[in-house]
Amino acid sequence: MEYPVWVCLHSPSSSRFGTRPLFRPWFPEVEPDDPRSKGWLRKLSDRDVALLVLLGVSTSVFIFNALVAARALHEYGFSSNINNLLGNDDTTCDQVKEYNKWLHFAINALSTTLLGSSNYCAQLLVAPTRADVNKAHPEKRWFDIGVQSWNNLFRIDRTRRVLWFSLMISSGLLHLIWNSAVFIAVPVSQNSVALVTSDFGPDDPWDGGSRELLELRRNAAHGERLTPEACIERYAGQKAGLLDVLLVSSNITTNHGLSFATNSSSSLLQNFTVGGGVDWAIAGSWMCSARAKPGEITNTFCTKESLLPKAATWTYFGTHFSRSHEQRLDKVFWSHVDHCISAGEPRSMGNKCDLRMSSAILGMVCILNVAKCVCISWTAQLHFKTQSTDGEANPQLVSPYLVTVGDAIASFLETPDEQTRNLPVVDKSHFSQNSWPDRQSFAQPREYRWFKAATTRRWLVTITL
Numbered sequence: 001m002e003y004p005v006w007v008c009l010h011s012p013s014s015s016r017f018g019t020r021p022l023f024r025p026w027f028p029e030v031e032p033d034d035p036r037s038k039g040w041l042r043k044l045s046d047r048d049v050a051l052l053v054l055l056g057v058s059t060s061v062f063i064f065n066a067l068v069a070a071r072a073l074h075e076y077g078f079s080s081n082i083n084n085l086l087g088n089d090d091t092t093c094d095q096v097k098e099y100n101k102w103l104h105f106a107i108n109a110l111s112t113t114l115l116g117s118s119n120y121c122a123q124l125l126v127a128p129t130r131a132d133v134n135k136a137h138p139e140k141r142w143f144d145i146g147v148q149s150w151n152n153l154f155r156i157d158r159t160r161r162v163l164w165f166s167l168m169i170s171s172g173l174l175h176l177i178w179n180s181a182v183f184i185a186v187p188v189s190q191n192s193v194a195l196v197t198s199d200f201g202p203d204d205p206w207d208g209g210s211r212e213l214l215e216l217r218r219n220a221a222h223g224e225r226l227t228p229e230a231c232i233e234r235y236a237g238q239k240a241g242l243l244d245v246l247l248v249s250s251n252i253t254t255n256h257g258l259s260f261a262t263n264s265s266s267s268l269l270q271n272f273t274v275g276g277g278v279d280w281a282i283a284g285s286w287m288c289s290a291r292a293k294p295g296e297i298t299n300t301f302c303t304k305e306s307l308l309p310k311a312a313t314w315t316y317f318g319t320h321f322s323r324s325h326e327q328r329l330d331k332v333f334w335s336h337v338d339h340c341i342s343a344g345e346p347r348s349m350g351n352k353c354d355l356r357m358s359s360a361i362l363g364m365v366c367i368l369n370v371a372k373c374v375c376i377s378w379t380a381q382l383h384f385k386t387q388s389t390d391g392e393a394n395p396q397l398v399s400p401y402l403v404t405v406g407d408a409i410a411s412f413l414e415t416p417d418e419q420t421r422n423l424p425v426v427d428k429s430h431f432s433q434n435s436w437p438d439r440q441s442f443a444q445p446r447e448y449r450w451f452k453a454a455t456t457r458r459w460l461v462t463i464t465l
Helices: 040-044 047-076 093-126 131-141 160-182 211-218 228-235 277-282 283-293 304-313 359-384 405-414 456-464
Strands: 081-088 181-184 191-196 224-226 246-248 268-274 315-321 329-342 354-358
Touching: 040 047, 040 211, 047 081, 047 093, 047 359, 081 093, 093 160, 093 181, 093 354, 093 359, 160 181, 160 354, 160 359, 191 211, 211 246, 228 304, 228 329, 283 304, 283 315, 354 359
Parallel strands: 191 246
Antiparallel strands: 081 354, 181 354, 191 268, 224 329, 246 329, 315 329
């Protein structure tokens, strides 16, 4: 939460300034010779040390990601994007999920580390320098100190603005894609479906028929015969373990010449494979083909609940387009399903899954990680320019950043601001207009409550969150 603080500056001789002996009982670190002011925790709180630590952390995260990516490339090569990390006949889904949980815990820990580093640097980048403040105040403009602010962002120099946006964009992209680098793959069916005539038989060849489908036709007498209701129950909505199936028509024979095969009198009307590639989510839509326009997939999910009430009149709508560049509609047929012949019960695959990794996504993570390292390094370089390392005057030093309210207080105590000099306690609202307040505007001191340090809107947003 932003607490706008304005300090009334007094002359150096004023007794109201604190001294080291006064604060020593509560803050021993104010004494330069105190051991606690020289410990590693105290040094870690220094901004220059913190930047070096954050740079080291982000570089370590990049090295880790690069090693994992290099191992994946060495193991699987450049041709494979999706690689199998874990999963075989001896591995259960519960084991894969356990590995997946801890891997994502590690990913989130690393991404949170990078996000914290980015936020630290972003706050440094958007903080104004004393020179920025000195230039803004005569123009009746102001900066926010101690918080990241859009007001500041568009008033700082272009280099810092580009670095700020680079840090924020890379953080957003990392959170979007990093968790997708590792994922669980569950099995789905890839089985053949064939529409056959009511008098189908051993009329070779069945053009386009798979080896499994031809085997099912040869052994049709030994296949499992299913009623339309039972066929819908088995194949509608089922995603994994399905075997090949023949749909036998009740209204089409070989004499109708409606086959899509080279021989129009073939008993094989149409065959296709479902569940392969990216179509697994709509693998069962063929069962509702009668609802779709010719050549299109039904735009509604095909479910048991929608099919079973109409199982007695279940119809398959077959369409065939010419192979010319015009893609004209050649043939159509409406086949009432009399019964199905299935290759058998679905295979049990409920406890089978793989843990996989995307090399492409991991490569993008490495690129974004490098971008963060560059931005953090550049931020550190900008910060170090504000400090003299040898104790001598350096003409290349820039004005120090006012990152915290303490930085501002220290700077204004050392060099008072002429535009706000000798003002009493004022708040942000007094500076929102082009006409800034002066000493005469405050004839009588006013009492302010602590809760008024933040606006009503900020209180409401904070409490709501």
